[in-house]
Amino acid sequence: MRVWQFTEQPYHPVWDAVPGPLKNVLPNSHIDPRIAADLYDQYLDQWQMCDDLGINILINEHHATATSMSASCTLPLAVLARTTKKVRLMSLGIPIANRPDPVRVAEEIAMIDCYSRGRFEMGFVRGAQYEVFAAMGDPVTQTRRFGEAYRLILKALTTHDAPFDWQGEFFQYRGVNIWPRCYQDPHPPVWMVSIGAGPGAWIGEQRARVATFLTGRDSKKLFDGYRSRWIELGWGMPPPEQFGYMAMMAVADTEAEAKRRAWHIAGYTRTQTRLAPQFNSPPGYTPARFVALDQRLRTDPAYVAESRTVQRSDGSRVPLYDATIDDLIDAHVVFAGTADQVFEQVRAYNRHVGGIGNLLMMGQGGDLSHADTVDSLQRFSRDVLPRLQDLQVGDYQPAPATPQPIAA
Amino acid sequence: MAPLSESTVQCHGVSAEIFEQGSGRPVVFLHSGDGLVHCAPLIEGLSHSARVLAPSHPGFGHTALPSAFRYVDDLAYFHLDLLDQLGLDDIVLVGASFGGWIAQEMAIRSTARIGHLVLIDALGVRLSADETAVEIADLFALHPDEVARRSWVQPQRWARNATQMSDDELLVAARNRESLSLFGWMPYMVNPLLRRWLHRIDVPTLVLWGEADQIASAEYGRACAAAIPGAVFQLIAGAAHYPGVEQPAAVASEIVRFAGLPACVPASTAALAGAQAQASL
Structure with missing residues (x-):
């Protein structure tokens, strides 16, 4: 099992200083650029250290938000491509439906793959719903734009004989001919992300790797949908390398200290709801029939939205954003404790979902300090990582597909 | 008085629902982005003087959205095609808000079937040279309560409320x-x-504007009117962005007078009948 270190690179100093929304509308006058520079240094130092810890590097991006200063995932990956030597580097991901210029995305991918001598893995995301406001990409055609941008990027990365033209619904180019080309042949591995189970089959058809985050036991449905599609297509059982799961992760010498660290990391989830409601459901991001159903259900005071909960071991569900650390550990959303405890937690999750080849760790989140993050990562590398290399799940069969419930 | 009727037409492969009421010279009403909800009183009011046709734009109401439609141009050509197919001539084209944008896009292309143009708090035109000037409030990025406050003189009466809406609504x-x-x-x-x-709009044009509109201000409306040759600008009191909903009798009366339609019945009767017809929209 490969492991990856991730942080959203939060600008957490402002979280308690201002009330209300942290995304889209909080003016950047709240940033002190000297503090931002210090935080960037810490986050980059943590990733740099991973090169010696055998932990790979995972970076995402968000826009116009105090929850993440990573306005570009390719910029820090380019920095780290030059300063690291061993570990792999993943963008997860580039929001290609919101990018006006997919060919530029392909060029940056080829550059990072060369800088790193073939250590890049390219993840593409649709992007969070509130990001369409910052990007001004219309939400109604977003998935179609994603599909066309994805095909264009792959075409640009794999065409080596002549310039080509592209006359698409959303993108038009003449003479596409990117320089350089990717170091890896034919191109870096592709990753895509889903929270829900729905896209599993489609991502499987692309032969892309699939990642999900903070979904706990629910991620099994996504992975099984992927596996079932491969089996239907006659490709056999996909290897664990095709799957990745992100959980919040803290290791310490005592369980109490690890849980304290996890609580700081979970500032990530506690701030997710600090968003003005109009940005939560841009028209077209979710099909109208689901929007209407959701509005109907919300007129019932007892309604709890399915997407905001995770499943405990007893089958009950708990709201993700204000759960206790014990609940989140029980739900496989947090792996936290001593090295032995974390190993057992990862092993239990891995068995439940049928085996994954990539553990994507949010080793820093919220206002977890640099020192705590470094200590946690070092302990993980020394005391947990070696034991993950021979995890076995035995003879796993994906669960038969069941119709997806449209609401809880 | 003929009641409100609903029919579905096929126009070049696009299916559209059309509500129709009254007889006489055709008045074609192009609805706002909110669809035809609350528009029955205005349609009823006009139907005493004209044959009112209110189609749903493709993608609105129960009318399907063709997958290839992406621009307002598509809606303008669709509605021009619909006028051709229905053989409507010398129409009074009335467009409210987003529908006013479509009406202007139609009129710059062809006024062959248009006798009078009426724009009600119409969107679609960029006037300011200042790139940062907000001429039209952002309906998607403002809090719904703020959108309601800017849209209505009486938001508590008119703003949508899920608890009072059917599943279909x-x-x-x-x-x-x-x-x-x-x-x-x-x-x-x-x-x-x-x-x-x-400048290509070469038919008599009336621009009506809700006095209290804070989605697009009356000042903006007056400047839009000035950009259309000979257009008459008229404020509607007691209304914000939706005068056709908040002041249907006043709006109907302005349209009737401007287009030279036969006189309207008293506003109170129209409003009463409209309230009865409202459920079917």
Whole structure:
């Protein structure tokens, strides 16, 4: 099992200083650029250290938000491509439906793959719903734009004989001919992300790797949908390398200290709801029939939205954003404790979902300090990582597909 | 008086629902981004003087959105095609808000079937040279309560409230909002080229504007009217962005007078009948 270190690179100093929304509308006058520079240094130092810890590097991006200063995932990956030597580097991901210029995305991918001598893995995301406001990409055609941008990027990365033209619904180019080309042949591995189970089959058809985050036991449905599609297509059982799961992760010498660290990391989830409601459901991001159903259900005071909960071991569900650390550990959303405890937690999750080849760790989140993050990562590398290399799940069969419930 | 009727027509492969009431000279009403909800009193009021036809734009109401439709141009050509197919001549074309944008896009292309043009708090035109000037409030990025406050003189009466809506009304509202964002997301609610072609509107034009409109101000409305040759600008008191809903009798009366339609019945009767017809929209 490969492991990856991730942080959203939060600008957490402002979280308690201002009330209300942290995304889209909080003016950047709240940033002190000297503090931002210090935080960037810490986050980059943590990733740099991973090169010696055998932990790979995972970076995402968000826009116009105090929850993440990573306005570009390719910029820090380019920095780290030059300063690291061993570990792999993943963008997860580039929001290609919101990018006006997919060919530029392909060029940056080829550059990072060369800088790193073939250590890049390219993840593409649709992007969070509130990001369409910052990007001004219309939400109604977003998935179609994603599909066309994805095909264009792959075409640009794999065409080596002549310039080509592209006359698409959303993108038009003449003479596409990117320089350089990717170091890896034919191109870096592709990753895509889903929270829900729905896209599993489609991502499987692309032969892309699939990642999900903070979904706990629910991620099994996504992975099984992927596996079932491969089996239907006659490709056999996909290897664990095709799957990745992100959980919040803290290791310490005592369980109490690890849980304290996890609580700081979970500032990530506690701030997710600090968003003005109009940005939560841009028209077209979710099909109208689901929007209407959701509005109907919300007129019932007892309604709890399915997407905001995770499943405990007893089958009950708990709201993700204000759960206790014990609940989140029980739900496989947090792996936290001593090295032995974390190993057992990862092993239990891995068995439940049928085996994954990539553990994507949010080793820093919220206002977890640099020192705590470094200590946690070092302990993980020394005391947990070696034991993950021979995890076995035995003879796993994906669960038969069941119709997806449209609401809880 | 003929009651409100509903029919579905096929026009070049696009299916559209059309509500119709009254007889006489055709008045074609193009609805706002909110669809035809609350529009029955205005249609009823006009139906005493004219044959009112109110089609749903493709993607709005129960009318399907063709997958190839992406621009307001598509809606303008669709409605021009519909006028051809229905053989309507010398129409009074009335467009409210987003529908006013479509009406202007139609009129710069062809006024062959248009006798009079009426724009009610119409969107679609960019006037300011200052790139940062907000001429049309962002319906998607403002809090729903703020949108309601800017849209209505009486928001508590008119703003949508899910607890009082049927499942079908919720679905239609969600479809309307989705389609509005498709056509109006970027550039936001305008065609940057529209301003330069407004000189092609060569029919008598009346621009009505809600006095209290804070989605697009009356000042903006007056400037839009000035960009259309000979257009008459008239404020509607007691209304914000939706005068056709908040002041249907006054709006109907202005339209009737401007287009020279036969006189309207008293407003109170129209409002009463309208309230009865409202459920079917």
